[in-house]
Every structure is written in C-alpha cells, then in structure tokens.
Amino acid sequence: MTSPTGDQYELALTSEGAHARAVITQLAAGIREYSINGIDLVEPFRVTDSPPMGAGIVLAPWPNRVRDGVWEHAGETQQLALTEPARHNAIHGLLRFTPYRELERGVEALRLGATVYPQPGYRFLLDTEVEYRLAADGLEVTHRIRNAGDGAAPVALGAHPYLRLGETPVDELVLRLSAATHIDVDERLNPVGESPVDDTEYDLRGGVPVGRLRLDDGFGGSLVVDGVVEHSLTAPDGRSVSVWGDEQFRYVQVFTPRSFPGGTAHDDSGTRLAVAVEPMTAPADALNSGAGLRWVQPGETWTARWGIRHRGIV
Template structure:
C-alpha cells in the first residue's frame, strides 16, 4: 500500500533524522536520537489537523473565502466548511515534485495555477535541510505570471520533547499583541497581551492554556519561540525577519496520548485574513522571487556530545 502522503524522504545528519512527505511537503517526523521534536504520525495516515504541512499562498483563514482584487470580489473554495472559511492556502493536499535530494536535504516544488479565487501563477519550492543547528526550512516563491501577486507563507508543526507530555512543558512566545476572533475563528480585533492570560512572554505551562490564537508585534530581528522541559531540554522554533506572526494552538483532539494536548507553533509571514486586511502580505512583481526561512533547533539534548556528533 502506498503511503497516504506520497513519497517519504528520509533525512539524516548526525543524531538528527526527519521524514518529509511529498503531499503538502510536510514534516511527518523530526527526531534527535530517540527523542521526537515534533508530533509524528503514521505512514498510512493523512496529516492530522494539518500536522507539519506548508501553508501557501496564505496561512490560516480567509473569512468566508471571500476577498477583493482591484475592487472585484473573489471566491476561494471553502476548505473549512464547518466554519465557512478558506484555510491554509492551496497546496496542503497536493503532491510536490522532487527537485533535488541528498542524505540530509530534500527540495520539492509545486506550481500554483490561476483559479477564480486566486488568479495568479506561482512557482513554489521548499527545502528541508538538517545541519548542525537542527532543521532549516527554506521557501522560495516566484511570480511566474504577468501581474503582481499577493503571497504569504506559513507552516504547521506540532512541537514536542520526547516522551514528556506537552501539558508538562512550558511555552514562551515573545509577542506584544494577539488577534481576537469570533466563533468561526475569524479575526475581529487586535489587542495587547500585557496583563492578560494571553501573555506568553515569560513562559506559561501548556496545561494552563487553551489557545487557537494568532500573535503579532514580535521583537525586531529574527524571532524565537521556545518549548521547554523542566530538565533543561528545549525545542526552539525560529523564523527570519519575514516571520512576524505566529499561531499557537493547543489541540485536544490530536495528541499522542488520548485526552492530551498537541501543541502547534505555526510561523507565519502574515496573519489570518491577510488577503482582506493586507497585513503582512508580500506583493510579488512578475518575475520576482521571494525567499524566506524558518527552522527547529533542539537544545540541551546531549550537551557536548550533541555538537560532537557533527564534529
């Protein structure tokens, strides 16, 4: 039986290993030695709750799947029918084509063809690379059409630390504001987090949180979000200057332990409903290429032996 997510690209570098999928260009597993750094799922499963996939040409939701282009209404397919939204872009269930691979790297590409809701032609690629600093994911988007195109990039990893239940971990997100949403998870306001239960800047126990929340106003420069265990092990999700937004999701119906929590920390270059608000959108000119990177770095999993494994 073929895997539900197409070809499986097994990567290795020292004690790091990963399985990258053809469908959605997703992370099916990421491990340091015997320790899971992301929530894994089975080879014959579809990605549970978008686990590990690439989100392009927009992350998160477009309310009602509707937006306007030059004053003309556009209607996207409603891929979150229960809430009547278009969610997570146009490539989440599409197979990518292999471009190049080595023992520690795989590059895949996918074309976004024009459609009524998104009438643009984009050539996209994503490279997953294991190296001395963990996993680096690099996205490149080329506007292959003849008109400027609005684009944004995101990803949907669920982080963990080996066999420590996520409820026992501490998450730190240095954001100064968050997006309030309605019952359909659509943005209605942007509010400061200082002095509220949404302030994660000093670290909060995952067991105390119930979030599906977008955050903004991150510190200048490359940003880091941290998931930490009490024994000093940490998983750091970092993004370059383009990733000015992040979604934190405490998912209680997808978890390794029934009834537990799976924690998604989703780097995004634009927040929910960006096609309507314009917030964070990058308008690519015809022929222009946009390249952005984010990654996952384990810390404290082996001390000097961790670095020596690549020495």
Template sequence: MTAAPTGGQYHLRHAGPDGVVEAVVTEVAAGIRELRVAGFDLTEPFDVDQAPPGADGIVLVPWPNRVAGGTWELDGVTQQLDVSEPKYGNASHGLLRFAPYRTVSQTESSIEQEATVHPQHGWPFTLETRVHHELVDDGIRVTHTITNRSGVRAPFAVGAHPYLRAGDTPAEDLVVTLDAATAFSTNEQKVPDGSFDVTGTDSDLRGGRRAGDSDLDTAYTDIAADQDGVRRTTLHGPEGDGVELWQDESFPYVQVFTSRTFPRGDGTGLAVAVEPMTAPANALNSGEGLRWLEPDETWTGTWGIRRVWS
C-alpha cells in the same frame, strides 16, 4: 501495496556533534512527518499510513490560516475561493495542502521540492513555490521560495504548521515561551477582528506558560527579535530540555495552537502547534502582512526547529 496519504517519504540523516539528526519529509504538502535529534523528538510524528492530523507539519501557501467566507476582493471584483473549512465557512490553509511536490534535488541530509499554484476558483494567479529542508547539527532549516509567474502583480503569504514536541515530555507539562507583545482577537469564524496588548492576559507567553493550563489558537506579532532579526518560540519540559522554533525577519507573525483533539493512541490529547507565518489569518482581506510580487519577482524566507538543552 497501499500508497501513503502523504505520498513519497524522504528520509534525511545528518551526523551532528550531539547525535544523529533524522527527519522524514513528505511528497504531499512538503511536510515534516518526523524530526528528532539523538532520538529526541522535536515534532509530533505520525504514522506513514495516516493523513497529517490537524495539518501536522504541512506547508501553507499562498496563505496560512483562514480567509473569511472564502471571499476577498481584487481590483473591485469579489473572488470566491473554495470553502475548505465548512465548520466555520472559511477557505483554510492555502491551496497546496493536498498537492504533491516535485523533487528538485536531494542529498543525504537535504531535499528541495517544488509545486505550482495554478489559477483556480478565486485565485487568478500562477506562483512557483519551492521548499528546501536541510538538516543541521541541532535540527532542521526550512527555506521557502516563491516566484510570481502570472504576468501581473500577485499577492501571497506563507506559513507552516508543525506541532512541537520535547522528547517524551507530556505536552501538558511543556512550558511555552514567546516574547510577543501583541495578539489578535478572533470572532466566531476564528477570523481576526482586532488586536490587543497581551499584558495581564492569559495570552501573555513572555514569562512562559504551561501548555496544559492554556487554551490558545492565537496569532502573535510585535515579537522581540535578536540582532539578526530572528524571533523564537520555545517549549521546554520540567528538566529544561526542549525545542525551539525560530523564524527570520520574513516571518513576523506566529500562531500558537493548543489542540486537545490530537490523536493519542486510541483517543485524543493535547499537542502544541507553533506556526511561523508571513501574515496573520485573513490577510487577503485585511492586507496585514500581505506581500505582492511583480511578474517574475522572487521572495525567500527561512525558519527552523532546533533542540535546546538545559
């Protein structure tokens, strides 16, 4: 029997008031392979015999997105990470993208997994990471925990890479809404080289923008939050039903990516990734959003995906 590229498959189920909530979480990269409420898909599923297309659903740690050239400086010494994105010459999506996680605990509706980031090329630290996926009445809640086991102060950032879906609505017809005032511009390496007020630009999603009319691979900040510090990105179809990604105050950034190379049947098509992040791309160099943990210090942050109704 051929092993799945994403390792073990953990099937979760929760009987909610609006129907059964189901998810499949993977051993490799602690990813979300499927998520639906009452048969209504909230994420782009992929087959068990596939690797996650376009990093679909995976956890990004100890940095999301890119590190320019794979290099950064630590106490005056240049660190060289492995270049995992040869097309642009960057280190991309952290160090656990292809790593298996260990199961800590599991119930019918939840699973907690852990993995260790060990010292390696360009990364002289040890971080213990945990990811807790829990189904709730309208979707899923994901909690990340990072503990520094290095013996010295250590940096990190965290992200996730789900592609959202609103049932059977074609991705082209989804309207993306995000109340964010600032976006990051990027250079030829897709690395931030500045920021700008989105007002009057094609990056302004505050009034909603049709995904099929958008060309985005854009990080946002200055995102409006509710009284609990929660920030929200919604995708909805013409009838109003949709999906929302929410992130707590620990995740002040989000990347919106309209990929036109997502596998669709025998070809490719549009899919929309909404990626909660604690820091934007290249944080190891810019320092923006980068967090530092003292030895044995722990950080926790939470985000989730939920179904929304018209």
C-alpha cells in the same frame, strides 16, 4: 501500498555526537518526523495516516483563514473554495492536498517544488519551492516563491509543526512566545482587531505551562533579535525546542487541541493534548487586511526562512 502522504523522503545527519533524522512527505511538503538521538521534536504520525490536524504541512500562498473565502482584487470580488465549511472559511492556502515534486535530494537536504495554478478566487501563477536542511542545531527550512504570471501576486507563508520533547508530557512543557499582541477574533476565528498582551492571559512572553492553555489564537508584534524571531517550549529538565523565523515571520498561531490522535508519541490509541506553534508571515484574513501580505512582482522570487532548533539535547 501508497501512503496517504505520497513518497517519503528521509534525511539524516550525524554531527557533534547527535544523530538527526527527518522524514518529509510528498504531500504538502510536510514534516512527518523529526528527531535527535531518537527524541521526537515534532509529533510524528504513521506513514499510513494523513497529517492529523494539519501536522507538519506547508501553508501557501496564505496561512490561516480567509473570512467566507472572499476578498477583493482589482475591484472584483474573489471567491475561494470553502475548505473550512464548519466555519464558512477558506483555510491554509492551496497546497495542503498537493503532491510536491522532487527537485534536488541529498543525504541531509531536500528541495521540493509545487505550482499554484490560476483558479477561482486566486488567479495567479506561482512556482513554489521548499528546501529542508538538517544542521547541527536543528532543521532549517527555506521557501522560495516565484511569480510566473504577468501581474503582481499577493502571497504569505506559514507552517504547521506540532512540537514536543520526546516522552515529556506536553502539559508540562513551558511555552514562551516573543509576541506582544494578540489577534482578537470572532466566533469563527476571524480577526476583528489586535490588542497588546500586557496584563492579559495572552501574555506568554514569560512562559506558561501548555497544560494551562486552551488556544487556537494568533499573535503578532514578535520581537526580532539579530534578524530572528523565536518561540520556545522548555521541559522541566531544561531541554528546549523552538521555532524560529527570519524577520518576515512576525506572526504566530498557537493551537492546543486536546483531541490530537495517539495516547503517546508512538501510540495510535486514544487522544491527548498537543501544541502547534505555527510560524506565519501574515495573520488570518491577510488577503483582506493586507497585514504582512507580500505582493510578488512578475518574475520576482520571494525567499523566507524558518526552522526548528533544539538545546540541551545530545
């Protein structure tokens, strides 16, 4: 039987007494499983399922939403397919349902590729690559986008991991964001402004239990320390898992659905709370605002890196 996510690529690494394991999917080059010594650090899902609520997928050549799927380029209106019809938006780029091809595979690393072909609303030709590599302290992800066309192409990147710490209830995990601004949105979750988080419910820099949060919100102004932006979840026993990105990942989306499928990490019955911490190089509607948007020149390759780290897990 063919899986809804295509071929499954298993990576493994034993280092410093810890056994890391990841399963990457052919569809959307997504992370289906990632664990340390059997402790899940992302929400796993069954090989017979599609990614629930976008779990683990790559978001390219833009993350998040484009209002009405409409933007302007070279004086012409561009109309993208409305892939979020309930809100009349285009969402999460053009590779969400694309099977990637294997470019290079090892025991602890994998490189996949997919092409974005010119199409209505996005008339650019891009060769994209995603490289996953297990390391002693986490999972490292490198994106490369080469403009194979003859005109500059607007590009942004994101990913959609749902984080967890084994069987620790998600509502007990404390979320800390290094973000100083909140992306204000309308009823369709499209940006209408950006505000400081100081003295608001959106100030998560000091940490807030996930159980108190009801978010599908973007944040910006992330603090860069030694070239890295980092957002973390911490369990009551001090163990933590974090999403980090290079200095290009200055935006993050946090999504806390109460209807994530599965009663526990490995139970397919019922629904429960989950938390997605989505690193992004640009916020929602960047094709219109230009915020964080990278214009990749013909023949140029743009590289961006992010990953998942763990602390206190052996």
